[in-house]
Amino acid sequence: MKVISIHSDIIHQAEAPDLLSQKNRGKGVCIENRGLKAGYSGSFTGKSEAATSFMDKILKSKWFGKFAKYSNEHNISTSALVALVLAGIMRPATIMSLPGKKDKDDKTYAAGHSMASGIIGFIFSTALTSPFDESIKKVFAEDGEFAGPKLKKISDEIAKYKALEEKGELTAESLKKLKTLVKKQEAMKTFLKNVPDWIIAVPRAMLTIALIPPILKYVFGLEKKKSQEQQPQQQKNIQIRNDIIDKPVFAAFKGGAQ
């Protein structure tokens, strides 16, 4: 006789305590402290299997590999993408969920402002720096098609030392020189990839300031309330009312506990 499958419910019914009984109430399904097997403790920590497998799923995926490569090749654009996620999703969500006396319209405006600045920053940074990043890749490519004499000299030296390394003839001194040259080349690449961000920082900020109101108005349908003009008027009204009440004519009509 061959048993194909036995449903685990039968086994669990024998082992598991009555979780709804008065004695066990509040213990949930975590029964580890009673010396019994607990399949799920309800926690979602970094060590939990679910979190680990989810992280593995992300790290294994092809898109994440591509994203990591993109981060290395397009520093400014990826920074802007991170900023877009933070300023375009997380910040508005936090602003809207914050408790406080602040008017809901103000919160909506602040959230829209944050989203608009994230979107403008990402589009402007990506559009301006992506072609430049591609050109950096071409200038530092091994074929040396676009490299100038100084850069070619470094590339040739690196190639020479690497050839020696493959043959197994690289001395300690040559290895040190190879490492120095590779590191110098990497530092130069990092500067070239990031200096455009310094150059576009001011125009990007100015463009953001200029474009936020029309984006908020025509894309999100939001407009800033003219609260500064309204507030003094309201205060004036309150003052007038207080003045009237404080006048001696009204003293006889003042009620309340004496």
Add this chain to the structure above:
Amino acid sequence: MNLTISPLNNQYRQNFTAVKPSAAMDVVEQNLTKPQGSSLFAPFKKAYDGMTDKIAKHFTSKIAEWGVLHKLGDKFKDSSNLFKYCLTTGAVITSGMYMQQTYTNKKLEKDRRNTLVVNQGLTLAISTAGSFLLDKYITGWWDNVTARFAGHLLDDKDFYKDYLSKKQAIIEKNKTLAKDAKEKMPNIDKLIRANSKFKNLPDADSKALMSKFKGMALLRSMIVFGFVYRFFVPVAVTKPTNAICEKYLENKKAKEAQKSA
């Protein structure tokens, strides 16, 4: 004879058809990794390629020859913080512009202008220091994630476990050593290069793998600096510092009023 034992109450089966997270991830992956060789975009790709060729030839290659860049390359070649310095410089330029705009804004009173500029400057300084600290704090955990990622890239199931065991061994060893004699944590870059599977990879594949690995390190700083500058400061710092500024200005005005009276 085959016997199947079924659950006792199997008359009702729940028809739950929610998309599993893993299935959703598969859809994202399929969309993001679609082949890009569409003929529709070929002319645009060709034009873009031509444009980047021209930029490389007439602009980038000339900047790459610039003596200052070579000097900077020599000076910062050993710095592990170079990318963070670049991020900080960008933030300083942007904040500097806002500070300058505040300082020259004639609609504001002189006292308010000065206080706001000091407020913006202090916020920038403290948030930058916080970014560096946070980046340093999460480096250990991020290295573990990177090692796990490298293990997947190399298709080596033991890479991550070996990395953790090496790290644990160094932690144990360092407990007995003096502060100056403590050993450094294992360098993932070196471990990848020493891996037998990496050594057998074709040149193009090994370069692509190292590019992904370097991207991971940069991604950490991008997330940390982005989180501090674009989320934490606007949400949690700006309001309290503005309130402190307002209080300071009120006190100052009250003192001046007392003096004049």
